[in-house]
Amino acid sequence: MSGVKLDVIWSPVHHEKFFIWGPDITLYEVSSIQEIEKKTTFVPISSTLGATVIASQSANGVRCVDISAIPEQPEPLLALGYANGRVALSSLKQNYDPLGLVGREFDGVSVMQTSTESARPLAEMGLSETAHSVSWSNCSNRTLIASMNLKFIKIFDLRGKNFS
Template sequence: MDMMSGTKLDVIWSPIHHDKFILWGSDITLYQVSRLKDIEKKTTYTQISSIRGATVIASQSANGVRSVDISAIPEQPEPLLALGHANGRVSLASLKQAYDPLGIVGREFNPRYPRLCNSVSWSREESNLLAVAMEKHRSDHCILIWDVNKGSSPPDETQNSVMAQSDNAKPVAEMGLSETAHSVSWSNRSNRTLLASMNLKFIKIFDLRDWSNKGVAVATSRYCHGAVAEPLSGWQVASRGDHVVCVWDARAFSRPLLTLPQQRPVTKIQWCPTRRNLLLSLHRDSNTLRLHDIQQAHNDPNRAVNITDATVNISNVY
């Protein structure tokens, strides 16, 4: 999110550590949520509700980091982050972890040609898969899928070990030769379904159940940015443009199911993970979140749809 100060901030909750989230901008800070009565006296915290507060438990610089996501690997005792850098390198990091059961903290993944990493996204179904969206290079693909169990060894391991694993540090899949991918996100519609916003005009859905035969569905729209699937149904897809939020039906991808004009430029959209048909949007230079309650759209696309908007003030969150 772009706050009024001009500093970019984003909040990401851990999908498996439900009491932890990160706030990232110039730094990446890990918070833990507790009941107010359980927070020790004299501890600095941010109150996030009438009964809960968030305390800082770890932080590090985000210098050079352009995209972040938190994994759903159940074996990790603390949130595992994928950090996409300005030169295209993707690294795995844990802000607070002494025990690394899988030995993957510190692993790195590098494209053939350095360029900006626009987005990273962990698969929830196959938690070892990490998708990366990159800027265009005429001789390389813009979407890379990595198996994090086959990455380069952490730098403190022996040279022989690094060389032994280097042959495996290759993507398991590549898409979009000589194209640009602005964002990627996984869908729960079916296993190995990936959404991508590409080339300022396309939303593409990749069916990756067979790595050698990638099925693709394509929608053309200038409102293609930030494409993300509704997590409970999987077939509703939201995207954004400058002053527009769109909702698509992935089963009939020729035109938007809904087009919702907005008064301000939209900087981010996200589906509610627990309630069906609830979509959130964040607007530039705004201290409120806008909630779109989308009713009946999945029953009859031709029927008038009841849209109820609400705003939530976030001026006291940061």
């Protein structure tokens, strides 16, 4: 594992959950060691708390990750920025998606998979070839900001009719 960069990202809404991402994206849940079943493998993070793996997926092609602060989502919602400029909304463990955001993909100006309508960025500056960073806005929990090509920024407003 030498040379492999791993990042830890805590959920701003689901305080007992966090992700570790590098070659894979893994969702962990923190609970009391006494509450964790003896059969379950866990990572101790203190003398009283442990983290168990809830779900995992490959992070092949992912350049950046951020977690949404949307309180209506029952599980943490990830924005995944890919080297080809695509931004995808994902949840590793999603049983119910009340806002219909999981699975949405943004590639320039179109939404792929589940909808035939287009969703356009609120503001677009430059061409989108590589997503270097994605982040949820602190001002609006349904606004996604992506850094493209190390010099352009795209702002996606998820409050529109396609996302309510």
